[in-house]
Amino acid sequence: MIQLPLYQPASAPEEPRSSEIIAFGLEYAFLTCVVLFFFQGMSPAWGNLLGELSINFLAIIVEALPFMLIGSLAGGLIEVFIPVDWVDRIFRRRRITSVFLAGGMGIFFPVCECAIVPVVRRLLGKGVPFSAAITFLLAGPIVNGIVAASTAIAYRYEWNYVFVRLGLGYGIAVFIGLFLGRFFHRGNGLLPALKAMPSCSCGHEHGTDRQPLLLRLRHALEHAGDDFFDVGRYLIVGAFIAALMRSTIDMNTFLSLKDSPLLAIVLMMAMAVLLNLCSEADAFIAASFRGLMPDAAMMAFMVLGPMLDIKLILMYFSVFRKRVIISLIGTVLTTVLLAMLGLHFFFPNLH
């Protein structure tokens, strides 16, 4: 007879932590603003904006939420079926090599940026080194076949754009993984709930063959469901902000400031962060600027967007400490900017 749970951790504290109260306040404020905006939008003066925002918001959610659910499911399966010994053998004993491997994992596990956060959460829980996880987090949504295909189509099969995008995505992700790995590790970089090793403290016995398959599948689904509730709210807040930006920002605002390559790159980077487009669709938006923006600026849009946008930054809060998120944002922005300036200097025309 099967008995669960096998392990019962201490019950949750009665007194709320200050971080929980702050999160409660922010979430409550967001809900209030959104509901007020919704009812304000019913008036004729705001009707068009509300209509456009609603379409953009729902469209982003209907596209992104399924990816996040599939990512959560993958994360749950990783949690239950991947043995810690295996992770230890592949990743933890080869710290530098694992970063280079992680940069190319997207080729075998093509995940978009909405799905990758739940997967990385579980990989970290399994003991994947911090630097390798960061590398996979940044490279996974770029270095994969689906993104390569969409970029090729958007740029009419001019393969230079594809190779440069994937190559820069890989190189930047590996560099940032190695760089941040010098300063952060699991102990000082992850949220306390993820630091516990070698697996979560849920009471299930994971990564072993001792339990029947159906029971293990059930545990995987329970973990995946928990991830949906943990990460989903960040996705929805981010998607709402993205939809608001998409509904209010005029593309021509960016165009009027394109004369300096530096400014053009910075502006396209800003647009990548604000628009929160899926990495499979962003190439089509970037391609609409062909002939109007330098190639390096379009590349900045396509490389930065899958690594860093508003919804991703919010989702990072479900994995990393604030100091890691700030360092990650600073490092990614600086590295992408420098890489794109280099690209513009050495290869101004990619076609």
Next chain:
Amino acid sequence: MRALQIMKIGILAAWAGFFGWLISLGQQQLGRLLHPSLWWLVGAATVVLLLFLAVNLRRQLPLADQGNGWLKWPSLLILLVPLLFFVTAQSGRFDAATLTKRAIQTTSGFVSQPVNTKAEGDDNGYPPPLPPRKADTDIPLTKLAMNPETYEGQEVEILCKTFVDERLPDDLFMCYRYLITCCAADALPVFIFVKYPEAKEIKNDQWIRAKGPFSRIENAKITVPSIQTEEVKYVDEPPFPYLF
């Protein structure tokens, strides 16, 4: 604590029901949000949500959720916000104001948007936005924009939304539709110029049908597709207003 668990089950049920409805009975609404080639995602999400729902129905509240349950309520309610906005998404439309924001304009005028080569097939097996008509005249805007040389001089018929711009000559107006690659958030306008003697009388943001010989206008190295017509008919919005 029981209320929190019931709330979670309710959220999973609401999303599973919403996605299930979109993929079955609500396809017309889904067509306004997501490219048909990605509809499988909604089906997959429905299955995943039903699995989550099944395990949550038989599950005790996780320890992490015990303790101060009232703190969790806003985070759970946030998960329902998109369903609230679906109410207004149904009546919302991308209009001329959206066009001016999304189409890139230069001093020479609007720049034609690049068109996804996948769009040549246009519908990927999905019911086309236009009802079947004469094959040689009823041409989607995507094809006209992509292969203008193929249709040069031919008579074509278009179905699109009007955009009247004061900067255009008195006998010219624009007609546009949105092309989506993945979802409506990435929609880009595809447009054609219509040369029509009474262009100034055209109402803005109306669906029209127009038929006439196709040609290209060259201006400041930009090629813009155009037709010349003597008659413009106002029509109802098609069931699937986007180009895929």
